[in-house]
Amino acid sequence: MVFEAFGLSGEVLKAVSELGFEEPTPIQVLAIPKMLLGNDITGQAETGTGKTAAFGIPVIEKIERNKRETQALVLCPTRELAIQVAEEFSKLLKYIPSVTVLPVYGGQAIDRQIRALKGGVQIIIATPGRLIDHIDRGTLNLKNVKMLVLDEGDQMLDMGFRDEIETIIFELPKNRQTVLFSATMPKPILEISQKFQKNPIFIKVPDRELIVPGIEQFYIEVKEQDKLEVLCRVIDMQNPPLSLIFTNTKRAADYVTLHLNTRGYLVEGLHGDMKQQQRDRVMGRFRARNIDILVATDVAARGIDVEDIDTVFNYDVPQDVEYYVHRIGRTGRAGKTGKSITFVSPKEIYKLRQIQRYANIRIARIPVPTLRDIEETRTQQVIEQVREIVMDGGASAYQKLVEQMMQEEYSSMEIAAGLIKIVLDSKGDQKGNGKDYNENIPVHATSSNMEKLSINIGRERGIRVKDILGAIAGETGVPGRLIGAIEIQDRHSYVEVPSSEASHIIEAMHNKTIRGYSVILTPAKKRGQY
Ligand code: ADP
Ligand code: MG
Numbered sequence: 001m002v003f004e005a006f007g008l009s010g011e012v013l014k015a016v017s018e019l020g021f022e023e024p025t026p027i028q029v030l031a032i033p034k035m036l037l038g039n040d041i042t043g044q045a046e047t048g049t050g051k052t053a054a055f056g057i058p059v060i061e062k063i064e065r066n067k068r069e070t071q072a073l074v075l076c077p078t079r080e081l082a083i084q085v086a087e088e089f090s091k092l093l094k095y096i097p098s099v100t101v102l103p104v105y106g107g108q109a110i111d112r113q114i115r116a117l118k119g120g121v122q123i124i125i126a127t128p129g130r131l132i133d134h135i136d137r138g139t140l141n142l143k144n145v146k147m148l149v150l151d152e153g154d155q156m157l158d159m160g161f162r163d164e165i166e167t168i169i170f171e172l173p174k175n176r177q178t179v180l181f182s183a184t185m186p187k188p189i190l191e192i193s194q195k196f197q198k199n200p201i202f203i204k205v206p207d208r209e210l211i212v213p214g215i216e217q218f219y220i221e222v223k224e225q226d227k228l229e230v231l232c233r234v235i236d237m238q239n240p241p242l243s244l245i246f247t248n249t250k251r252a253a254d255y256v257t258l259h260l261n262t263r264g265y266l267v268e269g270l271h272g273d274m275k276q277q278q279r280d281r282v283m284g285r286f287r288a289r290n291i292d293i294l295v296a297t298d299v300a301a302r303g304i305d306v307e308d309i310d311t312v313f314n315y316d317v318p319q320d321v322e323y324y325v326h327r328i329g330r331t332g333r334a335g336k337t338g339k340s341i342t343f344v345s346p347k348e349i350y351k352l353r354q355i356q357r358y359a360n361i362r363i364a365r366i367p368v369p370t371l372r373d374i375e376e377t378r379t380q381q382v383i384e385q386v387r388e389i390v391m392d393g394g395a396s397a398y399q400k401l402v403e404q405m406m407q408e409e410y411s412s413m414e415i416a417a418g419l420i421k422i423v424l425d426s427k428g429d430q431k432g433n434g435k436d437y438n439e440n441i442p443v444h445a446t447s448s449n450m451e452k453l454s455i456n457i458g459r460e461r462g463i464r465v466k467d468i469l470g471a472i473a474g475e476t477g478v479p480g481r482l483i484g485a486i487e488i489q490d491r492h493s494y495v496e497v498p499s500s501e502a503s504h505i506i507e508a509m510h511n512k513t514i515r516g517y518s519v520i521l522t523p524a525k526k527r528g529q530y
Pocket of ligand 2: 051052151152
């Protein structure tokens with residue numbers, strides 16, 4: 001399918017080609033011919049599918065160029081969209097200087113708009129509120145409007161513009177063409193269609209498969225200032241062989257790169273300010289695995305096609321669902337599985353919800369890893385390595401050495417434990433772990449299925465985190481890794497435990513001792529409850 005097939009004017013075809021549109025998008029294929037025929041249309045297609053040109057091209061073609069009166073009205077939900085749509089119209093009108101388009105939105109000096117309107121504009125792109133202002137002032141003549149477009153209909157209704165839309169429509173001639181575009185088709189949109197359209201033709205473009213299957217998507221809720229710390233924790237926990245970190249801005253990319261670097265990670269940044277040569281060098285090092293973490297902005301990451309990226313981290317929530325999809329699509333390539341983890345500050349939660357809604361996906365929440373989680377994983381990794389080496393017989397050459405040590409009266413158990421400590425300590429050093437962690441980071445309520453218990457002893461009795469952890473694990477059989485944050489106060493302490501285990505733990509701990517003091521656990525008072 002090509003644009004020429006619609007029978008468009010040479011001027012519009014030239015402008016379309018200058019815009020770089022090679023072929024019409026699916027919604028354009030369906031909408032343009034029917035709109036040219038004068039039908040009322042209700043069109044549904046996702047964001048970013050080219051709906052503006054789908055109605056823009058036919059509207060422009062149907063304008064009578066020698067008449068200065070307002071012939072088409074496009075309503076948009078926001079000032080930004082009105083400006084954006086007006087700009088696309090201007091580009092399409094590049095070779096038709098006799099047709100003018102004017103965006104009319106709140107916040108702009110009304111006098112200027114009035115003067116511009118007096119000159120006669122054929123196409124008005126307006127937000128509902130400001131348009132009604134002009135209607136009330138009588139600075140607008142809508143008697144000759146023969147085309148009305150309601151753009152982003154769902155959003156306009158979401159924003160509560162229903163009454164305004166009706167008010168405006170009552171000002172328009174009855175024998176007009178009414179076109180409605182929306183990303184979704186909730187009931188209120190269909191009601192508008194029923195009320196104001198004549199024999200509307202419904203067209204719908206099937207939703208794209210937005211998400212590459214095989215990508216597990218998670219998010220972690222974390223305060224902005226704690227993001228870096230939590231990012232490091234997650235990297236240490238998961239140890240992805242190759243990962244990509246996205247940031248929204250160049251500044252954030254630099255900041256994250258610098259800090260990960262000082263913490264000893266093999267990381268480099270990639271952003272738009274870099275010369276091509278520099279970028280190629282960084283990409284080369286990433287491909288060759290000389291670095292295992294790449295930090296990039298959306299623009300810089302365009303076209304990155306590296307296989308085997310295990311994890312994509314979104315240091316901030318991308319502005320737009322398309323970016324999100326593009327970002328996480330860097331992993332899980334070629335049928336492999338991948339993982340994405342998005343760091344969400346309280347301010348960004350709404351953006352995450354929008355992404356989930358628009359892309360119709362579910363992003364699962366995971367808790368901030370505790371220092372204990374990390375330790376546990378690291379230990380597991382070492383044990384796993386030892387197991388593999390022993391199974392492969394790769395350590396048999398060293399048995400003599402162990403035998404020698406055992407003759408010095410050390411048990412094999414002690415020797416093994418000592419070696420594991422060395423390994424763990426050195427692993428910690430590599431990335432500056434342990435020492436550099438900010439222990440004070442608030443680990444927010446670990447998860448909704450955790451319950452906070454209060455313990456009647458604290459710092460004054462010399463109680464330490466590991467005492468509580470050890471006692472609970474020892475007395476109740478609940479493994480330490482299931483126990484959440486432990487908080488030591490002067491005279492009492494708190495411990496988060498799985499809700500399902502809470503009553504069992506309370507009972508099993510009753511009158512047991514920790515460091516010689518008998519303890520009682522009770523459910524912690526929730527803030528504001530008493
Ligand atoms: P929607 O309103 O459906 O969200 P837009 O009309 O804003 O989408 O279009 C999204 C982007 O796609 C714009 O940058 C637009 O210029 C571009 N675009 C529109 N039609 C085409 C086409 N046929 N080929 C390439 N790009 C297009
Ligand atoms: Mg649009």
